[in-house]
Amino acid sequence: MPVRLLLARRDFRRLLYCRFSSQWGDGLFQTGLAGAVLFNPERGADPLTIATGFTALLLPYSVVGPFAGALLDRWDRRRVLVGANLLRGVLVVTATVGLLSGANSNLLFLLSLFVLGVTRFTGSGLSAALPHVVPGQNIIQANSFAVTLGSIMAVVGGGCAIGLRKLFGEGDTGSGITTSFAVIGCVLAAFFAIRFARGRLGPDEVDEPAATMLAVARGLIDGGRAAWRAPRVVAGLVALIAHRASTGVALLMAVLLMRYYFHDYGPLKAGLAGLGEIAAVVGVAIFIAGVITPRLVTRFGQNRVIVASLLVVAAAMLGLGLPMTLPSVLGAAFLLFGGSQVTKLCVDATIQTDVGDESRGRVFALYDTLLNITQVAAIALAATVVPDNGHSPGLIIGIVVIYLLGIVGYLLAIRRVRA
Numbered sequence: 001m002p003v004r005l006l007l008a009r010r011d012f013r014r015l016l017y018c019r020f021s022s023q024w025g026d027g028l029f030q031t032g033l034a035g036a037v038l039f040n041p042e043r044g045a046d047p048l049t050i051a052t053g054f055t056a057l058l059l060p061y062s063v064v065g066p067f068a069g070a071l072l073d074r075w076d077r078r079r080v081l082v083g084a085n086l087l088r089g090v091l092v093v094t095a096t097v098g099l100l101s102g103a104n105s106n107l108l109f110l111l112s113l114f115v116l117g118v119t120r121f122t123g124s125g126l127s128a129a130l131p132h133v134v135p136g137q138n139i140i141q142a143n144s145f146a147v148t149l150g151s152i153m154a155v156v157g158g159g160c161a162i163g164l165r166k167l168f169g170e171g172d173t174g175s176g177i178t179t180s181f182a183v184i185g186c187v188l189a190a191f192f193a194i195r196f197a198r199g200r201l202g203p204d205e206v207d208e209p210a211a212t213m214l215a216v217a218r219g220l221i222d223g224g225r226a227a228w229r230a231p232r233v234v235a236g237l238v239a240l241i242a243h244r245a246s247t248g249v250a251l252l253m254a255v256l257l258m259r260y261y262f263h264d265y266g267p268l269k270a271g272l273a274g275l276g277e278i279a280a281v282v283g284v285a286i287f288i289a290g291v292i293t294p295r296l297v298t299r300f301g302q303n304r305v306i307v308a309s310l311l312v313v314a315a316a317m318l319g320l321g322l323p324m325t326l327p328s329v330l331g332a333a334f335l336l337f338g339g340s341q342v343t344k345l346c347v348d349a350t351i352q353t354d355v356g357d358e359s360r361g362r363v364f365a366l367y368d369t370l371l372n373i374t375q376v377a378a379i380a381l382a383a384t385v386v387p388d389n390g391h392s393p394g395l396i397i398g399i400v401v402i403y404l405l406g407i408v409g410y411l412l413a414i415r416r417v418r419a
Contacts, residue, residue: 006142011133011200015126018081018192019150022122025185027157028164029092031279032182033112035165035272036099036175047390050255051383052109054248058372058379077125077201077361081193084121089186091115092179099176122189124368126150128361129201131352140349141294147345148290155283157185162276170272204357223366226359232302233354233363235413236347237370239306242406243340244371246313246399248378250321250336254278256390257329265326274326278333285338293345302346303414307407313339314403321396 006012034053095111103111126146134142161178168174227233255275262270268277296305316335320328347367355363386392 003141003145006134006138006145009133011196012142014192014195015129015133015201016146016149018189019126019146020153021185021188021192022085022119022126023150023154023185024157024160025088025092025182025189026116026119027154028161028185029095029112029115029157029179029182031158031161032165032175032179033095033108034275035161035170036108036172036179046388047252047256047383047386049105050252051379053105054251054379055109055376058376074203076199077129077203078193078196078198080121081125081129081201082190084118084125085186085190085193088115088118088122089183089190091118092182092186096176096180099172099179102172120365120368124361124364125201127348127352127364128203128357131357131360132200132202132204136353139352140297140345143349143352144290144294144345147348148286148341151286151341152283155279155286157182158279159276162272165272202357203361222359223362223364226355227351227363227366230350230354231413231416232350233347234416235410236306236343236350237367238409238413239310239343239406240340240347240367240371241374242310242402242409243313243343244375245378246317246402247336247340248375249382249395249399250317250333252379252382252386253390253392253395254329254333256386256388257324260389261324261391262326262329268326268330270326277330281330281334282337285334286341289338289341289345293342296342297346302350306343306346306410309339309342310403310407310410314400314407317396317399317403321399322393324391324393324396 007016091111091114095108095115098108098111127143130143130146131139160181164178164181165174168177227237258270258272258274258278262274264270268274293305300308313336316332316339320332320335351360351363351367382395386395
């Protein structure tokens with residue numbers, strides 16, 4: 001089905017607008033907070049502080065994931081999307097007050113935990129609801145289109161945060177004003193979500209115990225069982241774990257390199273502006289991945305596409321990552337995030353087609369939990385060995401090894417499909 005026909009479906013457009021608003025606000029909030037703590041002239045940042053910041057940004061995806069999954073398979077997803085976005089707006093205002101009052105970094109990290117924790121309900125809910133607004137045979141195309149443009153909107157939100165910091169200042173006051181703009185995304189996302197009819201986004205069936213807390217406690221276990229019954233999902237998770245661990249190490253190095261090692265290189269800038277350049281490159285990579293992934297899967301098959309994405313990124317880290325110059329790092333980021341997005345789109349579509357609606361929310365929650373725990377662990381381990389300026393050829397080699405192990409793990413896991 002051409003994209004124009006997907007966009008002709010009113011409920012698909014509404015879900016798309018909800019995703020765009022939510023992810024724009026998410027990108028703005030995360031970049032604004034990162035700038036407030038990591039690139040603020042009024043504050044310092046060493047590898048452990050940066051690792052703590054990444055943990056604060058990623059931990060909610062792991063801790064809240066099981067709760068989000070269980071409740072999304074139990075509650076009306078429309079109501080969850082509305083409530084989560086309104087609550088997130090309130091928490092963004094609270095975080096803004098913390099920034100304006102000069103709260104210490106640990107308190108800001110704690111506030112971000114609450115904001116991003118609630119965000120998980122929105123992200124998982126949007127993914128679980130998609131099969132309710134498009135035909136089953138168009139899931140891969142619709143998912144690729146929605147996730148790709150949603151990710152680009154997050155990058156746009158990050159770019160807006162960088163621009164707003166330039167306008168209002170890079171200290172605590174300017175950072176607080178910048179972060180407050182994320183409320184706009186929260187309110188818009190709630191507005192679009194509330195326009196769905198009750199029950200329109202599922203779940204159609206509820207396979208849950210009567211007690212909500214018991215449903216929450218069982219979320220990860222049930223998600224794991226549902227995923228295990230879908231071998232292609234397990235294999236895809238193995239590949240994504242390799243991508244996510246490598247991305248975690250690369251992100252930590254990128255922040256340190258941009259702040260302490262790189263200098264402006266012609267038109268290319270270091271510092272927070274350099275991270276903005278990386279974000280722009282990532283946005284282009286995500287867009288291209290969204291365009292080519294359905295075609296690649298149709299022509300070569302999902303297995304070959306996923307293995308190729310792992311191989312391409314491993315080669316890119318050797319050829320472009322090792323020199324560790326500003327231009328080569330931008331090239332490595334393009335292939336790293338492009339390859340990761342190709343794999344993610346394949347795995348998202350597999351979950352949406354291979355897992356029943358009664359378990360889909362829990363599988364997406366398990367998926368988020370595993371991937372983000374992996375990324376947090378990788379960042380924490382890298383922070384203990386990376387130099388303060390981020391220049392570490394050894395960590396680049398480690399990333400390559402992770403990708404090679406990911407290929408082996410994927411090929412072993414996919415054998416269950418053929419067995």
